[in-house]
Amino acid sequence: MTAYVIKGNDKNPVQAVKELFSKLLENQVDYIFLPGKSPYSKLPMPMLISDTAHMENLEPLAPAAPFNSAKQAASVLKSNTNKKIAFLLKPCEKRALVELVKLSQCSIENALIITADCLGRMENSTYLGLIEDAPGLIEAFLQDKSFQDKITSSCSVCTQFTDSGSDIHVNLIGCSGSAVFVPQTENGEAVFKKFECDRADIPTARENEVEQITKKHTENMETLSDNVLSKTKDVEKFQELIATCLNCYNCRTACPVCYCKECVFLTDIFNHMPETLLNRADKKGIIKLPTDTTMFHMTRLAHMSHACVGCGHCSSVCPSNIPVADIFKIVSKNTQDFFGYIPGENTDEKIPYLNYKKEN
Amino acid sequence: MSEFSPKIIVFVCNWCTYTAADLAGTSRLPYPPEVRLVRLMCTGMIDTKYILKAFLDGADGVFVGGCHPGDCHYIDGNLKAEKRITGLQQMVKNFGIDENRLKLEWIGASEGPEFQKHMTDFVAQIKVLGPGQTKDRMIL
Numbered sequence: 063m064t065a066y067v068i069k070g071n072d073k074n075p076v077q078a079v080k081e082l083f084s085k086l087l088e089n090q091v092d093y094i095f096l097p098g099k100s101p102y103s104k105l106p107m108p109m110l111i112s113d114t115a116h117m118e119n120l121e122p123l124a125p126a127a128p129f130n131s132a133k134q135a136a137s138v139l140k141s142n143t144n145k146k147i148a149f150l151l152k153p154c155e156k157r158a159l160v161e162l163v164k165l166s167q168c169s170i171e172n173a174l175i176i177t178a179d180c181l182g183r184m185e186n187s188t189y190l191g192l193i194e195d196a197p198g199l200i201e202a203f204l205q206d207k208s209f210q211d212k213i214t215s216s217c218s219v220c221t222q223f224t225d226s227g228s229d230i231h232v233n234l235i236g237c238s239g240s241a242v243f244v245p246q247t248e249n250g251e252a253v254f255k256k257f258e259c260d261r262a263d264i265p266t267a268r269e270n271e272v273e274q275i276t277k278k279h280t281e282n283m284e285t286l287s288d289n290v291l292s293k294t295k296d297v298e299k300f301q302e303l304i305a306t307c308l309n310c311y312n313c314r315t316a317c318p319v320c321y322c323k324e325c326v327f328l329t330d331i332f333n334h335m336p337e338t339l340l341n342r343a344d345k346k347g348i349i350k351l352p353t354d355t356t357m358f359h360m361t362r363l364a365h366m367s368h369a370c371v372g373c374g375h376c377s378s379v380c381p382s383n384i385p386v387a388d389i390f391k392i393v394s395k396n397t398q399d400f401f402g403y404i405p406g407e408n409t410d411e412k413i414p415y416l417n418y419k420k421e422n
Numbered sequence: 423m424s425e426f427s428p429k430i431i432v433f434v435c436n437w438c439t440y441t442a443a444d445l446a447g448t449s450r451l452p453y454p455p456e457v458r459l460v461r462l463m464c465t466g467m468i469d470t471k472y473i474l475k476a477f478l479d480g481a482d483g484v485f486v487g488g489c490h491p492g493d494c495h496y497i498d499g500n501l502k503a504e505k506r507i508t509g510l511q512q513m514v515k516n517f518g519i520d521e522n523r524l525k526l527e528w529i530g531a532s533e534g535p536e537f538q539k540h541m542t543d544f545v546a547q548i549k550v551l552g553p554g555q556t557k558d559r560m561i562l
Contacts, residue, residue: 063448259501297555302562318497326471348560355562357471357478364470393516400512415509418501 065233066254066335067262075091075234075241076200079122079150081176082243084114085257086148091174092185093137097121104193105186108134110147121404122150123178123234125203125213127188129319130373132158141169148174152183153225154373157406158318160227161369164413165321174249177225177239178232181275182213185378216374216387219283221276222349227408229253235275236268290385290392303389304359306382309352313376313386316363319369319405327358359386361391368414369405370394426535428482428548430457432541433472435465437495438531439487445534453541457485458550461560464480465526466499473524477514480557483523483548487540490528500528520551 065378068078083094098120099111106121108131132155138147151159156177162168181204184192192209225231229250233242242262245251289349294300311327314320326332332354342349370390377387396403401414434440440461446453462468465488473484486507487502504526511521525544529537 294516297561298559301518305562307562326469348561349560350560357474357561360474360478360513360517361471363516364474364510367513368509393513396511396516397512401509414507415502418498418505 063264063380064251064254065264066245066259068243069239069260074201075204075232075237075239076123078241079232080117080120082176082399083120083122083148083150086174086253087111087114090146090253090256091148093105093122093147094150095131095147097131103109103190105190110138114151120125121200124189124200125181125183125209126186127152127155127183127221128186129175129316129379130158130371131155132162132318132376135359136162136168137202139170142172143168144172146172146174148176150176150178151228152181153177153178154220154221154371154406155318156225156228157371158373159223160409161371161413162321163321163409164203164411165319167321170409172267174230174253175228176193176230176232176250177228179234180217180220180223181210182217182220182223184212185214186359188212197384198378205239213380214374214387215286215347215385216372216377219279219286221279221283222285222372222373223275223279224272227406233264233268236271237265238267238283242352249418250356250401285393286388287395294392300314301356304355306383307355307359308382309355309358310381311358312379312381315359316379317362317366318373318375318377319371320362320366327354327361361388363390367394367397369400369401370398371406426549428545428553428554429480430483430485430545430548431476431481432459432485433455433465433468434459434461434487435495435500436461436463436492438489439537440528441531442487442533442537443528445532446537449534451534451538453538454545456545457541464494464496464499464537465499465503466494466496468503468506470488470506470513473507473510474514477523477554478517478556478561480554482551482554482557483525483544486524486538487527487529487537487543488526490530493530518555522547523551523554542562 068081087094094111097106105128106124106126134203135149156175163170221346229247231244231246293303297336372391377385380386403414465486476484488503494500507526511524515521527540
């Protein structure tokens with residue numbers, strides 16, 4: 063496989079990624095979409111840029127994300143504008159975007175999807191606390207194991223931190239501080255024909271390091287699995303776990319693959335009439351308000367567990383610190399294993415619930 | 423103590439299984455009184471939350487009856503239901519709800535005796551499994 067490094071910029075991966083996007087915006091694409099900070103906060107949010115003058119605001123590879131940006135990416139791809147846009151996505155964001163394509167929410171025909179090795183993200187508050195004292199945090203994070211231990215629970219069990227389906231994948235793991243660009247499609251290959259860059263080899267150390275992280279994360283997953291399974295083994299245990307839920311539906315809003323325009327839990331179906339509530343209270347003697355908390359969580363698991371990409375944002379946004387993502391990780395693994403389905407792998411694979419035509 | 427009498431919700435499609443239930447009735451074929459039929463136009467309109475709601479509201483078993491593959495009035499609604507229900511069986515297992523408490527069967531319009539047999543068998547099966555988890559429990 064051919065790989066490339068940016069000429070003269072093979073030691074700072076953040077600068078290398080910025081330079082790639084800068085060159086793309088100069089003469090290959092109309093817009094670029096990647097994380098950047100605003101003048102008002104250092105928290106990186108997705109930025110849509112049309113002019114290279116604003117490159118200094120960008121924070122590619124920052125170990126933080128306030129939400130899974132797949133929904134934001136879909137918002138600029140939901141109808142055909144004939145504009146070419148290059149995206150920098152974390153692998154989980156790319157997987158969610160692929161799921162949204164399958165759900166007819168957007169098209170990635172005109173998009174150039176670039177993913178980068180992901181060493182995990184921190185919670186917003188952790189990231190903002192650290193970057194205040196350490197301006198070089200993003201570069202340091204890629205090397206320093208003590209920073210890497212601060213990632214979220216979902217990231218510490220993730221085994222899909224690299225990507226093989228994007229147009230270009232940025233190799234960082236095992237690349238001793240440089241960014242090695244690997245085109246994975248024809249569109250990706252074409253990018254490097256149009257500007258000067260050095261051919262490179264994928265470092266041999268990479269495979270071993272990827273394996274080590276996978277092993278560590280698989281072990282973490284086993285511990286998490288034992289922990290969660292003991293807490294969900296029956297309905298009563300599950301209710302203990304979600305007992306502090308406020309029905310704020312933040313987890314549903316944050317979920318990149320929960321795509322319904324109007325969630326049923328916001329419709330009149332669950333906006334009960336007083337008589338319904340009184341009837342229920344009569345029947346049971348006591349009911350909790352708001353109602354349907356267990357129903358909400360179980361329904362979301364039933365509706366979306368096949369498509370869960372494991373980004374963990376549902377846990378990050380929970381005001382009651384319910385480990386929503388941990389529950390989803392375990393339940394979705396069972397659902398996905400059952401259907402033999404890997405969400406976000408490629409746009410050709412059919413969603414299991416829509417793949418029902420009997421073979422004759 | 424009296425014998426456990428399960429509460430069973432049966433979702434049936436208008437065109438096949440409901441007609442079969444009707445036929446069982448007019449043919450005077452007795453089936454257990456524990457089943458409570460809910461008629462829908464098609465099993466394909468059963469959202470998984472209907473079944474979850476039944477389980478959380480105290481149902482001990484849920485049975486879904488639809489047309490045989492190829493006979494669906496809406497072409498492939500029953501096949502959609504099949505996918506959803508097999509997925510849901512896996513999902514509820516995570517919370518200790520036995521997957522055998524949820525059953526999907528194809529019962530054609532002319533199959534009154536089959537309807538009687540499926541109801542009898544399912545009720546017997548749920549009696550063996552015993553009461554579900556949600557009866558007399560506060561559901562949040």
